[in-house]
Amino acid sequence: QVLLQESGPGLVKPSETLSLICSVSGYSISTNHYWGWIRQPPGKGLEWIGSIYHSGSTYYNPSLKSRLTISIDTSKNEFSLRLSSVTAADTAVYYCARGTILGKGSWFDPWGQGTLVTVSS
Amino acid sequence: SSELTQDPAVSVALGQTVRITCQGDSLRSYYASWYQQKPGQAPVLVIYDNDNRPSGIPDRFSGSSSRHTASLTITGAQAEDEADYYCNSRDSTGSHLGVFGGGTKLTVL
Numbered sequence: 001q002v003l004l005q006e007s008g009p010g011l012v013k014p015s016e017t018l019s020l021i022c023s024v025s026g027y028s029i030s031t032n033h034y035w036g037w038i039r040q041p042p043g044k045g046l047e048w049i050g051s052i053y054h055s056g057s058t059y060y061n062p063s064l065k066s067r068l069t070i071s072i073d074t075s076k077n078e079f080s081l082r083l084s085s086v087t088a089a090d091t092a093v094y095y096c097a098r099g100t101i102l103g104k105g106s107w108f109d110p111w112g113q114g115t116l117v118t119v120s121s
Numbered sequence: 122s123s124e125l126t127q128d129p130a131v132s133v134a135l136g137q138t139v140r141i142t143c144q145g146d147s148l149r150s151y152y153a154s155w156y157q158q159k160p161g162q163a164p165v166l167v168i169y170d171n172d173n174r175p176s177g178i179p180d181r182f183s184g185s186s187s188r189h190t191a192s193l194t195i196t197g198a199q200a201e202d203e204a205d206y207y208c209n210s211r212d213s214t215g216s217h218l219g220v221f222g223g224g225t226k227l228t229v230l
Contacts, residue, residue: 036219038164038221045205045222046156046158046221047221048220048221051217059216101217105151105154105170106210106219107166108154108164109166109169110166111165
C-alpha cells in the first residue's frame with residue numbers, strides 16, 4: 001500500500017519561507033511516476049502547485065514559479081516543497097500526491113492526508 | 122495556461138442520476154480525471170483517463186468526454202456520494218503543467 005505523509009511547520013510568518021516534506025512509504029520514489037504538491041485554501045478549491053519526476057525534472061504553476069522550489073531525495077524516499085516570501089494568501093491545506101502521466105491522461109493517486117499551513121505573524 | 126470550468130453546485134434526489142461537467146480547451150487534447158472530496162478529507166481519485174474507474178470505486182461512477190467537455194455521472198446516487206467533485210487535466214500548452222476545475226458541490230436530497 002502506497003502511503004504519503006506531509007510534515008512541516010503549521011505556522012509560518014509573512015515574508016518567510018514555507019517548507020514541507022512528503023514522506024513516501026510502500027513505494028520507491030525512484031520508480032517511473034511523478035510527485036506533486038496541491039493546495040487548498042480554507043473553503044476554496046484545489047490548486048496544483050507543481051510536480052517533480054524521479055529524475056529531478058520539475059514543473060511549476062506559473063503563478064508560483066518565482067517563489068517555488070520542489071526537490072526530491074531518493075535516498076530518503078521523500079520530496080519537498082519550499083515556497084518563499086509567503087503571505088496570508090498562501091494559507092492552505094497542502095497535499096502531496098503521486099502522479100501518473102500516461103499518453104493523454106494524467107492523474108493523482110494516492111494523496112497524503114494534507115497539512116494545514118497558516119501564514120500569520 | 123488553461124482553465125477548467127465546473128458548475129459550483131448540483132443537487133440530485135436519492136437514487137437518481139446526476140451528471141457533473143467540466144469544460145476547458147485542454148480537454149480537446151488531454152484526458153480528464155475526477156476526484157471526490159468529503160469534508161475534512163483528502164481528495165480521492167474516482168475516474169481517470171476520462172472514463173476509467175480505479176479499483177474500489179463503485180460502478181455507479183462513470184466518466185465520459187466530448188470535444189471540450191468531460192463529464193462525471195453518478196447513476197443511482199447514494200447519500201454517501203454527497204461531496205465536492207473536482208476535475209483535473211493537463212495544461213493545453215502540451216507541457217506537464219496541471220490544472221483543476223473550481224469544484225462542484227453535490228447535494229443528495
